[in-house]
Amino acid sequence: MQPDSRGRAIHPPAPPSPFPLACLALLAGLTLSTPSASGAQQEWSWPERSENLQVLPADFPAERLSAVMRGFTRALGVRCSYCHVGEEGQPLSTFDFASDDNPKKDIARTMYRMLGVINDTLATIEPSGPAAVNMWCHTCHRGRPRPTTLDEELAEVHAEEGIDATITAYRQLRERFHGRGAFDFGEGTLNGFGYVLLGEGHAEDAIAIFRLNVEQYPESANAWDSLGEAYLAAGDRARAEEAYGKSLELDPENENAREKLAEIRGG
Numbered sequence: 001m002q003p004d005s006r007g008r009a010i011h012p013p014a015p016p017s018p019f020p021l022a023c024l025a026l027l028a029g030l031t032l033s034t035p036s037a038s039g040a041q042q043e044w045s046w047p048e049r050s051e052n053l054q055v056l057p058a059d060f061p062a063e064r065l066s067a068v069m070r071g072f073t074r075a076l077g078v079r080c081s082y083c084h085v086g087e088e089g090q091p092l093s094t095f096d097f098a099s100d101d102n103p104k105k106d107i108a109r110t111m112y113r114m115l116g117v118i119n120d121t122l123a124t125i126e127p128s129g130p131a132a133v134n135m136w137c138h139t140c141h142r143g144r145p146r147p148t149t150l151d152e153e154l155a156e157v158h159a160e161e162g163i164d165a166t167i168t169a170y171r172q173l174r175e176r177f178h179g180r181g182a183f184d185f186g187e188g189t190l191n192g193f194g195y196v197l198l199g200e201g202h203a204e205d206a207i208a209i210f211r212l213n214v215e216q217y218p219e220s221a222n223a224w225d226s227l228g229e230a231y232l233a234a235g236d237r238a239r240a241e242e243a244y245g246k247s248l249e250l251d252p253e254n255e256n257a258r259e260k261l262a263e264i265r266g267g
């Protein structure tokens with residue numbers, strides 16, 4: 001069955017505003033636990049005075065800078081060299097951290113300002129619980145530099161490389177990210193994506209996606225119902241009957257499956 005809504009709100013960017021210092025303290029506080037420090041970091045120490053801070057306060061102390069940078073690194077699932085000028089595997093003493101030559105560094109600054117705007121905006125509403133929920137880099141990024149949703153990711157692969165590569169991509173992403181909150185691997189994602197493909201007239205591809213979903217969620221009556229619908233759209237009445245039958249077996253209350261079965265058997 002179709003998902004109720006696949007709301008994907010897109011808001012225009014708000015003008016930048018300074019990052020609230022309260023949030024900054026939180027950002028530093030939360031990230032204090034140390035991620036795997038590379039051996040190279042032992043020979044290098046955080047600068048007493050940074051040369052080129054534009055979004056953080058110019059006199060930001062070394063230990064807090066360290067917490068923020070480690071936080072960035074973990075939030076995006078990257079290493080220092082992702083945003084800084086330096087070669088992975090080389091000692092950090094060979095890096096030029098003050099340089100702005102790596103364009104990712106300025107993007108990170110833009111993100112930082114954006115986060116400030118978001119948190120300023122959130123501060124204008126009444127919190128839903130005892131404390132306001134803060135937004136962090138990892139609220140969006142969740143361990144990836146490009147925080148796509150699962151269906152965006154699959155749609156991109158599908159558009160560029162077709163259905164087989166899409167199925168492979170799903171399996172690889174699931175293997176790597178399942179349980180990390182990076183993607184929504186619930187049955188609704190493949191179900192929604194399958195309907196997008198069906199709506200675009202790719203019935204065979206939709207079938208492949210719905211089959212993947214029933215493989216992942218063999219006990220889901222809804223996943224089997226969707227598969228039945230795609231088979232019917234593709235004109236495969238025998239397989240549609242099988243899928244709707246399976247759905248009804250799992251959920252005897254599924255009136256849609258019962259009706260479709262009656263239609264298939266009657267006509």
Ligand code: HEC
Nearest residue numbers: 050051052053054055056069072073080083097098108109
């Ligand atoms: C997601 C991008 C990103 C990652 C990853 C990152 N940084 Fe940064 N780093 C920045 C940005 C942006 C600034 C500048 C902040 C500003 O303008 O206030 C900065 C500034 C610095 C500075 C101050 C340089 C100066 O003198 O002005 C140091 C030192 C630094 N980072 C070290 C590190 C280390 C070490 C790592 C890895 C543990 C790291 N960073 C990971 C984005 C990043």
Ligand code: HEC
Nearest residue numbers: 072104107108111112115135136137139140141145146147
């Ligand atoms: C509200 C969600 C959101 C928050 C919060 C957020 N980001 Fe992002 N970020 C994105 C999106 C979306 C993109 C991808 C933009 C694109 O390439 O289309 C992105 C892209 C980036 C990139 C470029 C990645 C690449 O490979 O080109 C960097 C670096 C980055 N973010 C750093 C940060 C840092 C550091 C923070 C915290 C200060 C942060 N982001 C907070 C949504 C967010």
